[in-house]
Amino acid sequence: MSTDQEAPESQANTENGTVVEPPHTELAEHELTIGELQQALAQAEQKAQENWDKAVRAQAEMENLKRRTQKDLEDAHKFALTGFAKELLSVLDSLVLGLQAATGDSEDVKKFREGSELTIKQFESAFAKFKIEAIDPINQPFNAELHQAMAMQAVDGVEPNTVVNVFQKGYMLNGRLLRPAMVLVAKAAEKKPTDSPSIDEQA
Numbered sequence: 001m002s003t004d005q006e007a008p009e010s011q012a013n014t015e016n017g018t019v020v021e022p023p024h025t026e027l028a029e030h031e032l033t034i035g036e037l038q039q040a041l042a043q044a045e046q047k048a049q050e051n052w053d054k055a056v057r058a059q060a061e062m063e064n065l066k067r068r069t070q071k072d073l074e075d076a077h078k079f080a081l082t083g084f085a086k087e088l089l090s091v092l093d094s095l096v097l098g099l100q101a102a103t104g105d106s107e108d109v110k111k112f113r114e115g116s117e118l119t120i121k122q123f124e125s126a127f128a129k130f131k132i133e134a135i136d137p138i139n140q141p142f143n144a145e146l147h148q149a150m151a152m153q154a155v156d157g158v159e160p161n162t163v164v165n166v167f168q169k170g171y172m173l174n175g176r177l178l179r180p181a182m183v184l185v186a187k188a189a190e191k192k193p194t195d196s197p198s199i200d201e202q203a
Helices: 009-015 034-078 082-101 107-129
Strands: 132-135 147-154 163-168 170-173 176-179 181-187
Touching (some): 082 170, 082 176, 147 163
Parallel strands (some): 147 181
Antiparallel strands (some): 163 181, 170 176
């Protein structure tokens, strides 16, 4: 065989004047223009920003959840005695009523009063230890958030809306109301109608 016959087909095609196109490659098929690259970069940056925003929101939600959980735990510790304290208030009320009803000068009455007063002081000491504070608003302005008005009465020389009597003390536990104070509130005195002049006086 001749050397001309052994030459590659591509060379023969060139010699015959035929232009041979370069073979298609994967790189050539995926060549991008600068504009397309910039668009892809902008999309990637936007996606990254969206993911960053989501991460920031998730972090903020976790912090809020942590704070709420911490507050719930603190409240649970602070106000765990709420039900028990209310039950104790009923016992204290009975002692106070019994002391008020104990009248007379006999030795038995005196001993009863002394014992009741001592027990009441022990209650008050225990309450103070557990942040249970009494509300005794005598001569103070009425506060609907802390006081319950049982009645209103006109009282000379007293500003309207002033507490003039406390039927039952209120109590708070760690700054939260356990029960309102039951009170009597002063109201403005009713104005007496002035006598209108008669027809004869006007004539």
